[in-house]
Amino acid sequence: MTHIDGSTLPGDHRLRCEVVVVGSGPAGSSIAQRLAAAGVDVVVLEAGPLLEPGQFPRSALKSMSTQYRDWGASVVLGRAPMPYVQGRMVGGGSPINGAICWRMPQDVWREWIDGDPALEQALPWAQLESATDAIETRLGVAPTDAAIAGRKNELMAQGAEALGLEHRPIRRNVVGCEGLGRCLEGCPKGRKRSVDRTLLEDARAHGARLMSQVDVTRVVLGKRGLRATGVEARAKSGARVTVEASRAVVLAASAIQSPVLLLRSGLGQGPVGQHFSCHPGVSMAARFAEPVRMWQGATQGHEVIGLRREGLKFEVLGFGLAVLASRLPGVGAELSRGVSELQHWLDWGVAVRAESEGRVRSVAGRPVVTFTPNARDVRLFRRGLRVLGEMMLAAGAESLHPGVRGFDAEVRDVDTLARLEQDGPENPAAFTSAITHMFGTCRMGSDPKRSVVRPDFRHHAAESLYVADSSVFPTNLGVNPQIAIMAMASLCAKNLLKESAS
Amino acid sequence: MRLARPVHDMREALVKATLPQPDGALPALANLDLAPFWLRFDQTAPAHLRAGLWAATTAFAALAPVALLRPVRLDKLRPSEWETVFRASCQLPLFADLVMLTKVVACLAYFDDDAVQDIVRAGGEA
Numbered sequence: 001m002t003h004i005d006g007s008t009l010p011g012d013h014r015l016r017c018e019v020v021v022v023g024s025g026p027a028g029s030s031i032a033q034r035l036a037a038a039g040v041d042v043v044v045l046e047a048g049p050l051l052e053p054g055q056f057p058r059s060a061l062k063s064m065s066t067q068y069r070d071w072g073a074s075v076v077l078g079r080a081p082m083p084y085v086q087g088r089m090v091g092g093g094s095p096i097n098g099a100i101c102w103r104m105p106q107d108v109w110r111e112w113i114d115g116d117p118a119l120e121q122a123l124p125w126a127q128l129e130s131a132t133d134a135i136e137t138r139l140g141v142a143p144t145d146a147a148i149a150g151r152k153n154e155l156m157a158q159g160a161e162a163l164g165l166e167h168r169p170i171r172r173n174v175v176g177c178e179g180l181g182r183c184l185e186g187c188p189k190g191r192k193r194s195v196d197r198t199l200l201e202d203a204r205a206h207g208a209r210l211m212s213q214v215d216v217t218r219v220v221l222g223k224r225g226l227r228a229t230g231v232e233a234r235a236k237s238g239a240r241v242t243v244e245a246s247r248a249v250v251l252a253a254s255a256i257q258s259p260v261l262l263l264r265s266g267l268g269q270g271p272v273g274q275h276f277s278c279h280p281g282v283s284m285a286a287r288f289a290e291p292v293r294m295w296q297g298a299t300q301g302h303e304v305i306g307l308r309r310e311g312l313k314f315e316v317l318g319f320g321l322a323v324l325a326s327r328l329p330g331v332g333a334e335l336s337r338g339v340s341e342l343q344h345w346l347d348w349g350v351a352v353r354a355e356s357e358g359r360v361r362s363v364a365g366r367p368v369v370t371f372t373p374n375a376r377d378v379r380l381f382r383r384g385l386r387v388l389g390e391m392m393l394a395a396g397a398e399s400l401h402p403g404v405r406g407f408d409a410e411v412r413d414v415d416t417l418a419r420l421e422q423d424g425p426e427n428p429a430a431f432t433s434a435i436t437h438m439f440g441t442c443r444m445g446s447d448p449k450r451s452v453v454r455p456d457f458r459h460h461a462a463e464s465l466y467v468a469d470s471s472v473f474p475t476n477l478g479v480n481p482q483i484a485i486m487a488m489a490s491l492c493a494k495n496l497l498k499e500s501a502s
Numbered sequence: 503m504r505l506a507r508p509v510h511d512m513r514e515a516l517v518k519a520t521l522p523q524p525d526g527a528l529p530a531l532a533n534l535d536l537a538p539f540w541l542r543f544d545q546t547a548p549a550h551l552r553a554g555l556w557a558a559t560t561a562f563a564a565l566a567p568v569a570l571l572r573p574v575r576l577d578k579l580r581p582s583e584w585e586t587v588f589r590a591s592c593q594l595p596l597f598a599d600l601v602m603l604t605k606v607v608a609c610l611a612y613f614d615d616d617a618v619q620d621i622v623r624a625g626g627e628a
Contacts, residue, residue, distance in 0.1 A: 061542065061614040070548040295623060321622055322613035326606045331520055332588045333581075335605065339612075340525040342622055405598060432602075 001204035003050060006213035006235030013241045017043040017209070019496070020231055020245040021252055022216045022261065025092020027469035028252035029195035029203065030135070030486040034493035036206035043209045043243055044200070045233060047253075048089035050212045056095075056186035060320035063185040067096050074256075076358065076435060078372035080428035082280065084435035086254060090212050091196030094482060095186045098300035098318055099172040099194075101141045102479040103132050104487060107309075112474045118446035119474070122455035123491060131490040135483060138202075139173035139193045148179030150297010152346045155288070156316050157302055159391030166306035170315070172298070183299035184318055199486070214241050217365075219249055219265040221462065226267075228465035247500045248464045252489065255438040255471040256360055256367045262442065262452070262459075262467075263362040269461040270452040275440040276358035277476040280373055282381050282433045283317060283349035284388040285327045286397035287341075294324055294346040304391070308478055311353035312384050314391070319347060327432075329401050329409055348392065350384030351436070352377055353478035360441045371435075373428040381431050386421040390414055403432035437481050442471035456499065457492040464500075468492040508575075510540070513559045515577040519584040520601075520608035527621050531612050539611045555607055558600035565590060565597075 004013070019035055021028045024046040036042045049066070057063050064071040069088040075081050087093035106125065113120045144153065149169065160167035173193045182188060190197065204210060213236040220230045220242075228249040233241040251258040259273040299318030307313075319327070327347055328338035338345065358371025373381070389400045389411060400411040406425045408416060425431070445451025448460040453472050459465040468489040470481055477484060505513065514536060523530040544552070559576070567573050569590035570583055579587065591597040612618055 058616075058619060059610075059614040061539065061610040064610075065542055065546040071546070071551060073548060073551055075550060291625070293625070320613070321619065322609040323606075325521075325613065326602075326609040331591075331601055331605060332522060332585055335521050335608075336524045339521060339609075340528065343625060405595075 002209040004209070004211040005050070006211060006239070006241070007049070007237055009235040009237045009239040009241070012239050013235070015043055015209070015211075015241070015243045017041045017243065017245055018247040019250060020045065020243045021250045022231060023092060023251070023253035023257070023469065024090050024196065024200055024210065025087065025252065025254065025469070026094055026195050026482045026485040027489040028250070029091065029094070029200035030489035031250055031252060031468050031493045032203035032208050033199040034490050035496070036203040036208040038497055040247070040497070041207065042203060043211065044203070045214050045216055045231070045243065046090050046210065046212045047215050048087070048212065050090040050210070051095070051186065053186060053188055053190035056188050058182070058185065058188070060185070060322040063096070063320070067186065076369045076371045078358065078370050080372060080431070080433065082433045082435055084278070084369065084438065086256065090210065091194050091200065092254070094194035095192065095196055096184055097482065098183050098315075099174050099192050100300055100303075100315070100480040101136065101139070101171045101173050101483045102477075102481070104128055104484040105477060105479060108475065108477050115474060116445045116455070119444065119455045122495070123488070127491060128487050131487040132483060135486045135490065138198050140175040141171050141173050141483070143171050144169040144298045144301035145177065148177055148298055149301045150179055150181070151292045152294050153297055153301035153316050155292065155346070155395040156304065156314070156348060156391065159395035160304045160306070162394035163387070163390055165304050165387070165391070167302065167304040170301055170303050172301070177298060179297045181295045181297055181299050181318060184320060195486070211241070216253070216261060217264065219261065219267065219465065221265070226461050227463040248466055248496055250466045250468050250492070250496070252468045254469055255441045256369060258467055258469055258471045259360045259441040260362045260365070260367045264365055267459065267462055270448055271443070271450065272452050273360040273362070273441050274357070275443050276360050276369060276371055276438065277440040278354055278358070278371065278435045279351040279437040279476060279478070280354055280377065280433050280435050281349045281351045282385055282431050283327070283347045283403070284385055284392060285345060285347050285401040285403065286392040287344050287399045288346070288397055289344070290396070291343040292346045293343045294319070295321060307387065311380055311478060312350055312387070313479060314348060314350045314384070314388060317347045317349045327403065348388050350388055352380045352384060353476055357440070375426065378426055378428050378431070381428070381433065382421045382424045386417045389417040389420075405430040437470070437476065439470045439473040439476045439481070442467045443474050444472040445474065456495040458495075458499065466492055466496055505544075509559065512563055512576040513555060514540070515579065516559055516562055516604060517608045517611060519579070519581070520604050521612055522581060522584070528618060531608065534612070534615050536611055539614055543607070551603070554600070554603045558604045561597065561600055562587065562591070
């Protein structure tokens with residue numbers, strides 16, 4: 001299987017293919033698999049390195065600096081600057097996510113169709129379901145095995161049960177998981193069926209060529225009209241890379257990078273970069289009398305889904321030791337005391353289906369993201385923290401640390417949690433929050449003034465140019481998106497095959 | 503980016519004071535060799551993270567003489583004096599983000615050490 005490592009390319013390099021795919025994450029791997037299986041000559045370009053499970057580091061520091069873009073600490077600007085997390089390796093975020101799998105919720109799909117009925121023909125529900133079935137089978141998706149769940153996941157089940165909230169073991173793409181709790185640094189045993197080890201591997205087995213450690217700088221447009229004919233890139237070695245694509249260029253570089261690439265290429269038509277939507281999350285730290293050892297068991301093995309329609313989804317978190325410790329209260333001697341009893345601490349989080357939208361701009365060729373949660377989103381932060389705290393107390397927590405500025409640093413009772421929801425801060429900057437899932441910046445639709453790509457994923461203005469990642473999603477999902485991204489990309493591949501054949 | 507020696511020493515003193523001495527079998531951050539950590543931090547950390555730690559160092563360097571009522575450099579502070587400076591910083595809202603960032607950096611440095619990881623994962627905390 002061909003792999004070209006851009007860090008060792010000695011000189012300028014030129015490749016020819018039928019389709020070049022920019023990005024090797026869930027979208028890029030899915031589309032590459034489907035195209036390569038159909039006999040298309042595919043080249044996949046990835047900015048990050050190709051790493052095998054034996055190379056995954058144990059420390060958060062080494063993981064952040066080798067597997068994540070900007071150490072996982074890129075920052076969204078606005079009234080409440082908050083970090084957003086993106087993978088930067090072959091497989092994108094898939095090798096280093098919590099392995100959480102959700103099918104596309106049908107109620108969200110219905111929202112899309114109601115907003116633009118033309119989408120129904122391009123995205124038939126039955127085809128999305130069929131693509132999802134195939135992907136879930138290939139990735140081995142199944143509910144977390146109770147035998148390796150670990151105490152942190154058992155406690156969430158207890159807390160949710162006590163509150164009468166619907167909950168379940170998380171469906172994950174792992175096979176033979178030993179509960180090492182290291183999903184976010186990449187499974188050292190290779191038990192996660194991430195896209196680099198499944199869909200992309202399939203694509204490469206069918207002849208797709210992979211080039212890692214190359215940053216795509218622009219889409220090349222043909223001399224006659226707006227037709228994408230390839231891409232230009234810069235390898236880590238400094239070499240210039242040109243890829244000529246006779247059939248299509250597919251952008252699958254994420255909701256942050258894809259719009260920036262379009263803007264850098266002079267393709268600013270439509271609302272490119274606008275309608276940035278996401279799932280900001282807040283978390284609660286809790287101390288239990290019993291040792292809970294957050295680092296043991298399935299990294300993220302249990303979720304509470306009873307309030308999903310309100311825009312709230314609760315998950316056990318799977319931070320590494322360093323991030324868990326940094327969430328403890330205090331500094332100096334107090335922080336040292338917390339670290340001394342780290343086995344008694346855990347964090348759970350709640351992801352909010354934000355209503356507010358932001359924007360991605362290209363400033364000097366780099367993405368600048370602006371986003372501020374609105375009053376409704378902040379109200380959901382407060383409500384989510386209250387429910388998290390109530391579950392933790394019901395599960396036996398001694399003390400809670402919501403990490404909300406301007407509110408009690410430590411909480412021990414449900415009355416205080418009720419006060420947090422009702423009278424807590426309205427300023428989003430008061431909350432310790434982070435963003436993980438991003439959408440909408442090249443959204444699809446039938447109106448070229450209100451969308452960037454057509455319902456069949458083709459760019460409205462440039463021929464032979466497709467966007468296949470979550471940037472095309474008309475809205476956020478309210479659930480973890482990796483499977484929905486793969487399914488949508490699979491439909492993009494189907495459309496591309498049909499279109500280029502005709 | 504290579505920092506001047508006094509600035510580096512003050513930065514390291516701030517990080518070490520942030521997480522000084524856990525109990526039990528865990529070593530003190532001050533006793534760990536942080537040279538590999540700083541090399542990685544200076545070479546690969548995003549600019550805003552490096553700038554944030556520089557800002558925190560500068561802010562604490564300005565706060566320490568005010569909190570202790572005498573001119574003093576961060577890398578010369580005793581543990582009890584650090585506690586006084588940290589208490590003073592808690593009264594100042596602008597320090598909240600800087601303290602959070604410093605905690606993240608200190609914890610990354612501390613848990614990058616294999617021995618620390620082994621002790622914690624084996625349940626060897628106090």
